[in-house]
Amino acid sequence: MDFQDKHIITLYQKFCNQTASMEELAEFSEFLKHDAAEKRLFDLLEMDYELSDIHLREIDDLRATQIYREIISRRQPLRKVFSLTSRIAIAASLVIIAVSSLLYYHFVDSQTQQLTYISPATDIPPGRVGATLTLADGSTIKLGAASAGVIAREPGLLISRNSKGEVVYEIVDKESDHLAGNNTLATNKGETYRLKLPDGSLVWLNAASSLTYNTAFNANKQRMVKLEGEAYFEVTKDDEKPFIVKSQHQEVRVLGTHFNVKAYPDDRLETTTLAEGSVKVSYQAAAWNKDTQIRYNDEIKLSPGQQSILKNDQIMVSNINLENALAWKDGNFIFNGVGIKDIMQDIARWYAIDIIYEGEVPVGKFSGNVSRSKNVSQILMALESTRLVHFRIEGRKVFVTK
Template identity: 25%
Template sequence: MDEKKAKKLFKKYLNQTCSKEEKELLERFLESYQGEDVQMSNFRFDNEVKQEVWQKISEKTEIPKSKKTNFNRFLLKYAALFLGLIGLAVAFNYFSSNTTEKPTLVIEDKAIVLKTGDNQTKKIIVGGGESITDADGNVLASQSNDQMVYHGKSTTELVYNEIIIPKGKTFELKLSDGTLVHLNADTSLKYPVSFVEGKDRKVFLKGEAYFEVAKDPKHKFTVVAKDMDVKVLGTHFNVSSYAKEETYAVLVEGSVAISERNLEDTTGEVSILEPGQKASLSKGDISISDVDVNDYLNWRQGDLVFNNEPFRDIIKKIERRYGVEIENSYTELESVRFRGAFQNETIEDLLDTFKESAEFDYEITNNQILIKKPTKE
């Protein structure tokens, strides 16, 4: 697209004469691309066009006086991003007629698996009404749609179940003490069928989960997540411990104690989190930072959010969200960072948005996605 066509399209957007499809793709593109690490555009817009953009944005924004200074900084940053990206914003060939039939991506529908304490394996169908019973036929748990509820009973022996959530699915689990656990895709949780009176509550997580812990001052609740322990009495928090990825906990409300898990040393440093903070564990060191907790919780609604994340990490999230396998041969993209939020888009819609912003090609072969460097025309 040359400079003349780019300016024409830009003005068309500002004058609200874009088609619905053009506007949606442009807005998704602007939200999906974090262009600070690469040159964004070769187009130059004159001062008249830039002034028009600023005027359009300002007219549609009402800012409380008390927040005007900080908001202006945000507005300036957004306007700069908007101007910088517009030269690359829309590729009309996305909407152009194309009679070539694209390969269809067939995603395998894998079941949720429950491993019981007596070495049985059961498949859990989302939307079903499965009941979990013990050897004597007593009902331990019952399912309703996408949630399994355990019914607490008095016991003196810990018996563990393990639930395994495949890629492409999420599930909810209510433990026998009333604790609600939202399980993300590609996650497993090992937990007691019933907690024992007088003993602390402990569960073992691989993957990501959001915990709403039932308050019980007499029985501390601990999430063992790879090399990190998260200890609470009653609170809401998110824990992520995927293999070969950063282990972290984000606190929404209440208070949690974070410590490195070291079986040989029980006197390690303990860090206390406050709401709105994130604790990360890397090479034995715990670091704490302030975060927007919503960036770490939207997966519960099925949203896919990227907050200035490198493409290599984004690929992992896409694989988990859609249950697909992605191979990236365009290694130059690995460290490029993106922002974006996707809700009900298909995997093809998401890839097409990234294709325009990151300028890569992709193909579907044997039900796998291959990302590759674009062919020079």
Template identity: 30%
Template sequence: MDIPQNVIKVLREIGVTGNIDNKEFEKLVPEEQELINDLYKNGLVNEALRFIDSMDVEKNWEELKKNLDQRRKPVVLLWKNVYKYAAIFIGVIGIFFLFQRKDVTESKIKKDSNQIELVLDNGEVQILSANGENQIVSNNGQVVGSQNGSEIKYSSNTSIDKLVYNQIKIPYGKTFNVKLSDGTVVYLNSGSTLKYPVQFIRGMNREVFLDGEAYFDVSKDKLHPFIVNAKAMNVKVLGTKFNVSSYKDDTEISTVLVEGSVSLSNDAKPNKKALLIPGYKGVWNKSNPGISLEKVDTKLYTDWMNGEVIFRKSTFNEMIKKLERSYNVTIKNNNRALDAVKFNASFNKNIETIEEVMSSLSKIQPFTYEIIGNQIVITK
């Protein structure tokens, strides 16, 4: 059983606006309305959406049923207010169960959060070294791809005939490339997660899910459109080169087109599309359901692949997020007067250290700071 699309639509609207759309909400049956309210009141809407975007509902439900047989009483006691909706909305039950599994997984990951993780379709997590060599093996033991250094390549010659997903998570301070089974190459920036099929299926769209930033060099295939789901924005192409930035803590989701053409849409107005041409950026702001277009220098948005960290009329508050991702540091700013100060600056993380970056910035706009390990505290 699939999660009802009208329920997902309401959840996505809440994720965008922070409020329940009464018009769409009233179209739901009472049980679905009550469930939406439970998620909303408990602050679980965004968490639910992330799992909906990343989960194989049928597979996870089967896993859930097996676990419920073994531990039914604890689960019912913990989620008694939700369990009664199982017959109507089994996907969300799976989500809640996955929250528990997610907590366990994350507690293990926190032991070393500076590792590249490959999550296989069976939930197994492989740790990838930036200079390592590994084979990627499916559930049935078939080799579907291989890692060579900072890139994974998936084979186009496998016997897989249904959608099977892998997911790769890139920590702060690192980048990584994935060559998909159709020949499309995805360059992933720091702090990004990509979910993608091990093998694209003939007759179906080529669809991937991005949280973070990535540059796509899409292999041309007129019969199978390539779609990037970047939270509330969707990018649809046949074959082209473009950059997508969709970090969950940013206020904007943007797409910059380098070559070809792309069609942009968002969940708030799925039928209203914007066509992007080379040299332009399409921006969707969380506070504005429309998509705005502007002409840009594409190098400013793609040179991160060469280690460049570029700021143009960026507020210090915006710069902090980018520096934290690029250098894998934590910056605490106790000088609130700096927040809105705008900077123009360029650094290369492969050449300049975070110490050199902070020194340069403090000369442009005087401030004092101290560095302790990977933590930077701006005092005044």
């Protein structure tokens, strides 16, 4: 990397940290005018170790246009410096909302930012490890981040919590399989938990979700679970006993693979994301024959890196970014061109809050990489820095306005 390359990275760093002088901003904008500037900047950032953990996204046209207007509306000297086109404004705005350090765009004058102040007393902490286990006899056990040990005993089974924080089922008497019944592991809003099924399959359960399964897993011809909400599965391979995840409108059938299913009852769609192996997604479709609606069963097969979306009796398959789709399992929110309602729905489940929209729902698409370990204030303030949306917190209610 030569001196000129390092200088470009320095300008970019100062742009991110809001420390660039007017001359440096002018130089950076001049660099961005070149046709190959965007690609060169990405290439340089990939080579630079200090910036290797910065995730870049190209923001939506609405935000780019807004930034452009802010640039040209500033005091007179800047009008001479910045003669940016809309395309250049987009290129100059590649930086994602960095919640961990609360970086704001340099082009938004600090004197005009109207970010909501959220006091520590009213701030809302993130979700935590927790769930409720309902046994076959109807009794319930509240699970938290307690130490490892035995949780319960059922016919032929020992249920415990291991050092990894997982609920583990261990078969201690195969002759008792016929006495087994259904168990349900459920998380409330603001909770997440991990489960190890009797066949060794691992399940990560997201907030406001439940998984129901028969404890005689290994005695049945098929391993079936019922899901409401979202879960990530790492299924132990068994060619003779398929693993089936049933949700409200679909079934996902596998032999042994890694995949994610998101099927909240209040969502408009159900998604299945494949990380490894292969899965078959069966669903009930609909078609019209003259004046009559005909319903029938259909099936599609996914390859790694693909996601199916079931909505209104139709299914679509697309190639997706696995890091984005599975971010919740690794403790992050990653949004890439997502509307505010979808973002707030995920936030509401994790922070156990109610979302109330006052007036029109804010428009625009948002992109960002946010740790789920942050208080809700840091996420809301970062979203507000786009100046497309504003928030007010009252108790566990978050009011959203344009």
